[in-house]
Structures are given as C-alpha cells and as structure tokens.
Amino acid sequence: MSEFSEWFEQTFKNCYCEQGNLVDQDRFSEIAQLVLDNEADEESLKLFEQKLKNCMQTSGRFAEEKNLRECIKDKLSQFKQDIPGDLAKSIRNSING
Amino acid sequence: MAETQEEAVRQNYTEKEKASIFDTEFMTHVDSMYNFAYRLTFDEDDAKDLVQDTYLKAFRFINSFERGTNAKAWLFRILKNSFINEFRKKSKQPAKVDYNEVESYYNSDEAGENITTDLRVETVQHMIGDEITGALNALPVDFRTVIILSDLEGFTYEEMAKILDIPIGTVRSRLHRARNMLREKLISYAKEMGYNN
Numbered sequence: 001m002s003e004f005s006e007w008f009e010q011t012f013k014n015c016y017c018e019q020g021n022l023v024d025q026d027r028f029s030e031i032a033q034l035v036l037d038n039e040a041d042e043e044s045l046k047l048f049e050q051k052l053k054n055c056m057q058t059s060g061r062f063a064e065e066k067n068l069r070e071c072i073k074d075k076l077s078q079f080k081q082d083i084p085g086d087l088a089k090s091i092r093n094s095i096n097g
Numbered sequence: 098m099a100e101t102q103e104e105a106v107r108q109n110y111t112e113k114e115k116a117s118i119f120d121t122e123f124m125t126h127v128d129s130m131y132n133f134a135y136r137l138t139f140d141e142d143d144a145k146d147l148v149q150d151t152y153l154k155a156f157r158f159i160n161s162f163e164r165g166t167n168a169k170a171w172l173f174r175i176l177k178n179s180f181i182n183e184f185r186k187k188s189k190q191p192a193k194v195d196y197n198e199v200e201s202y203y204n205s206d207e208a209g210e211n212i213t214t215d216l217r218v219e220t221v222q223h224m225i226g227d228e229i230t231g232a233l234n235a236l237p238v239d240f241r242t243v244i245i246l247s248d249l250e251g252f253t254y255e256e257m258a259k260i261l262d263i264p265i266g267t268v269r270s271r272l273h274r275a276r277n278m279l280r281e282k283l284i285s286y287a288k289e290m291g292y293n294n
Contacts (some may be wrong), residue, residue: 003254003255003265003266004266004269007266007269026277029273029277030269030270030273033272033273033276034269037247037253037254037272038253039253039254039269064217064218067218068217068218068221069248069276071218071221071222072221072229072248072279072283073248073249075221075224075225075226075229075230076226076229076230076233076248076249077249078226079226079227079229079230080128080132081131081132081135081136081141081144083127083128083131083132084131084141084145087127087131087145087148087149088124088127090145090149091124091127091148091149091152091153094149094152094153095119095152095153095156
C-alpha cells in the first residue's frame with residue numbers, strides 16, 4: 001500500500017456526487033496531479049482508469065490537465081540559465097586548494 | 098528517523114575514491130545545481146557562490162555519502178540548506194511573502210473560490226518560456242522550489258521530502274497549491290495580454 005492509498009480513495013470519492021458526476025474540480029485536479037506524477041499506487045490507478053473509461057467529463061478534464069502540465073513543463077525546460085564557463089574549474093580549484 | 102540512520106552510516110573513502118566519486122557522481126549535476134541555485138537567488142554571482150559552497154560542503158562531508166545512492170538528491174539537499182541558512186538572509190533577495198501566511202491562505206475556504214483550473218492549453222502555447230518562467234519566479238520561494246524539483250528536475254515525492262525535510266503528504270499538498278498559484282499567475286497574465294479572449 002502506498003503513502004497515498006487512503007487519501008486517494010477518500011479524495012476521489014469526494015470528487016463525485018451520488019450520481020457519479022464530477023463535482024469538485026479542484027479535488028480532481030489534485031488527484032490528477034498525483035497520477036501524472038506517477039505517485040498513485042496500482043489500486044488507486046485502477047480506480048482512476050476505470051472512471052476515465054466511463055466518464056467523459058473525467059477523461060476530458062484529465063486530458064486537459066495532462067496537456068497543460070506538459071506544455072508548462074516543456075516551456076520551463078526550454079528556458080535554462082547558461083552555466084558560467086569557469087564554474088566547474090573554480091569548483092575543482094576550491095576543493096584542491 | 099530513517100534519515101538519521103542514513104547519516105549515521107559513515108564511509109571511509111581513500112583520496113582516490115573521493116576524487117572519483119566527486120568527478121563521476123557529483124560534478125555530473127553541476128548544470129542542474131546551477132539552474133536550481135539561479136532560480137532560488139535570481140542572481141548569477143549568488144548562484145555561482147551557492148553552487149561552489151555546496152560542492153565544497155559535499156567534498157568535506159563525502160564520507161556521509163554512500164557511493165551509488167542518489168547523489169543528485171543529496172547535493173540538492175545541501176544546496177537547499179545552504180540557501181536557507183546563508184543566502185536567504187541576503188538583502189539582494191526580492192521581497193518575500195510570508196510562507197505561513199500563504200500556506201494558511203491556501204488552506205482556507207476562501208482560496209478555493211479564487212482558484213480557477215480553467216487555463217486552456219492554447220493560452221499557454223501562445224506564451225513564451227520567458228513569460229512562464231516569469232510567473233514561476235513570482236511565486237514564494239517554497240512553492241517555486243517544489244515545482245522546480247518536480248517538474249524540472251524530475252524528483253519523486255519521496256526524494257523531495259528528503260531534500261526539503263518535510264513529510265511526503267506536505268510535498269503533495271504544497272505541489273498542488275504551487276501549481277494552482279502558477280496557474281493563477283498565468284491566467285492573470287493571459288488576461289492582461291488579451292490571450293484568452
């Protein structure tokens with residue numbers, strides 16, 4: 001059982017109303033992020049995937065969450081600070097000196 | 098605590114082994130270390146000093162490092178601690194939002210009303226990396242840090258918990274809040290620029 005099993009089950013349940021409709025977008029987003037971060041255990045993932053198959057709203061919301069995350073991640077990764085050319089050398093000098 | 102046990106295992110490396118570990122396991126992360134340092138300090142010289150200081154400490158305490166374990170997480174932890182203990186006090190740092198204030202705001206019911214998750218991918222696609230980086234940089238440092246560690250450096254929640262000295266549940270919730278805050282910033286930026294009309 002992973003760290004988040006109980007939390008996942010409870011939070012997932014609270015995302016939906018009695019009729020099974022997605023009613024809490026913010027809670028769902030927290031659940032989706034855990035899945036996208038590969039931190040959900042197998043059982044939680046099964047529960048989640050089952051819902052994805054049966055609920056259009058859930059699968060649409062998850063796809064949106066996933067695309068948005070990837071887009072932000074890609075753009076952030078592209079913007080990296082250039083490392084000063086002499087940094088590695090000065091590190092080596094400081095440990096040897 | 099597991100971490101205390103980890104720290105208690107001391108190695109006894111020869112000078113040759115130390116040099117080899119330093120080169121093959123530590124120096125390979127210098128790029129990521131510098132980028133992390135820069136995203137914390139926003140200053141090239143401070144970032145350079147912070148990285149240099151981290152490597153010096155890593156070398157000094159190399160016997161606390163077990164060869165073949167996660168060197169990157171170990172180095173990031175040293176860097177984060179150095180930043181908190183030494184660099185964060187510097188006046189060069191931009192004004193900080195009180196962490197507890199932000200955390201309690203995002204825990205309150207009031208926050209839920211303002212958080213909107215409807216930031217469409219097309220809107221973000223129109224933005225350039227620089228604008229998104231600007232939004233990330235505007236986050237309070239503790240929230241910015243979890244996004245960098247997770248989304249840019251690919252650390253797991255467990256590794257982040259060790260680097261930041263916080264429970265894994267706090268990593269999950271802080272990351273969620275940080276991403277919501279980033280979205281809010283991007284939404285207001287998009288509105289200002291007329292992206293989402």
